[in-house]
Amino acid sequence: MRTWLLLLIAATLLAACGTEGGPGEPLRLLTSRPPAAYLGERYQASFPASGGVRPYDYKLQGKLPKGLSFANGKLIGTPREKGSFKLSLVVSDAAMSSRSASFVLRVSDPPPPRLLAKLPASLTDAPYIAVFKLDGRPASAMRLRVYIKGQKPDLGSFKAYPGALYVLRYDEKNQALDVDAVFPKALKDAEVFRIRLEPLKKMRPSASSKAQFYDAKGEPYTASPPKRPADKGKYAFDNLRALAALWPRPESKKAPAAAGEKPPAKSAPAAKEKPPAPAAAKQPQKDAAAKDKDPRLALADLNKDGKVDAADLELLRSSYAFNPGGKSAAAAKKGESPKESPPAQEAPAAPQKP
Numbered sequence: 001m002r003t004w005l006l007l008l009i010a011a012t013l014l015a016a017c018g019t020e021g022g023p024g025e026p027l028r029l030l031t032s033r034p035p036a037a038y039l040g041e042r043y044q045a046s047f048p049a050s051g052g053v054r055p056y057d058y059k060l061q062g063k064l065p066k067g068l069s070f071a072n073g074k075l076i077g078t079p080r081e082k083g084s085f086k087l088s089l090v091v092s093d094a095a096m097s098s099r100s101a102s103f104v105l106r107v108s109d110p111p112p113p114r115l116l117a118k119l120p121a122s123l124t125d126a127p128y129i130a131v132f133k134l135d136g137r138p139a140s141a142m143r144l145r146v147y148i149k150g151q152k153p154d155l156g157s158f159k160a161y162p163g164a165l166y167v168l169r170y171d172e173k174n175q176a177l178d179v180d181a182v183f184p185k186a187l188k189d190a191e192v193f194r195i196r197l198e199p200l201k202k203m204r205p206s207a208s209s210k211a212q213f214y215d216a217k218g219e220p221y222t223a224s225p226p227k228r229p230a231d232k233g234k235y236a237f238d239n240l241r242a243l244a245a246l247w248p249r250p251e252s253k254k255a256p257a258a259a260g261e262k263p264p265a266k267s268a269p270a271a272k273e274k275p276p277a278p279a280a281a282k283q284p285q286k287d288a289a290a291k292d293k294d295p296r297l298a299l300a301d302l303n304k305d306g307k308v309d310a311a312d313l314e315l316l317r318s319s320y321a322f323n324p325g326g327k328s329a330a331a332a333k334k335g336e337s338p339k340e341s342p343p344a345q346e347a348p349a350a351p352q353k354p
Helices: 002-016 237-245 283-292 295-300 310-318 329-334
Strands: 043-046 057-061 068-071 074-077 083-092 098-108 114-118 128-135 139-147 151-160 165-171 176-187 191-199 208-214
Touching (some): 114 139, 114 208, 139 237, 165 237, 176 237, 237 295, 237 310
Antiparallel strands (some): 151 191, 165 176
């Protein structure tokens, strides 16, 4: 009987010990540096402990950023302010042992997405299809310059994400593709475009890019677009964004009835209603007036025909400025007026249907 009692006590003490530390191991913190936090993004960080005698008790000292809270060894929430926050963490166990760690929690703006290029990995002089996709955070629009040194692009092969509105040109002098595009929805880890490239000699193809991406709310991740040669045109990126915002999207079709499902019963014919009052007849005019008040319409309806369609997109592409009224870096240093770049080369006519 005494033996069984001793075994029971030993088992109880073993269960009270830390999960990763064996019996008798000192208390320790396994993590003392939390990952960086980003403004407006969901955040969670844990501070597991080992050894000592359970249960553990956590205390956090210092000012947390707005939106974050600490409980049971975890930082959770969505930070609403940027900055560096000095914090001290203390963990204690049932045997009154304690360990502490000090760290700085940094909250900053979210980093922009990255553009990844899928290219041949070996030497080649044969034409190939280059595929470009987003990596990381979501993007609703982009202003992009892709350098493709030693390669010739086939602009007619350019294929964008379905439903995207874009403008495309090739800067032959700098061997760079310029692409401004607005997507029908915020994209994440998705292919944004592909294009046929032809190496001018046997080489291992490469591509580098400079970009300005816009987040799901339409705000830029970075302040400035990529540097491009100055050019002239009637329209700019604001026109492209307004056009995309008012672009007619196909209505979603109702799903067909499932197999064996009975169609909805027809309702009895409605009683004849009295003709609407004269005030109701003016409602369509009010709706039209409300639409005209949308400030984006002035930027999108380029041919002033009262609607936004492919004709406006074609007009925008025919006179688009990738760097309207700006100066190139070289011209700015010399104090010279920038030379006018060739007009934007028109991409395939209408955007693809999603």
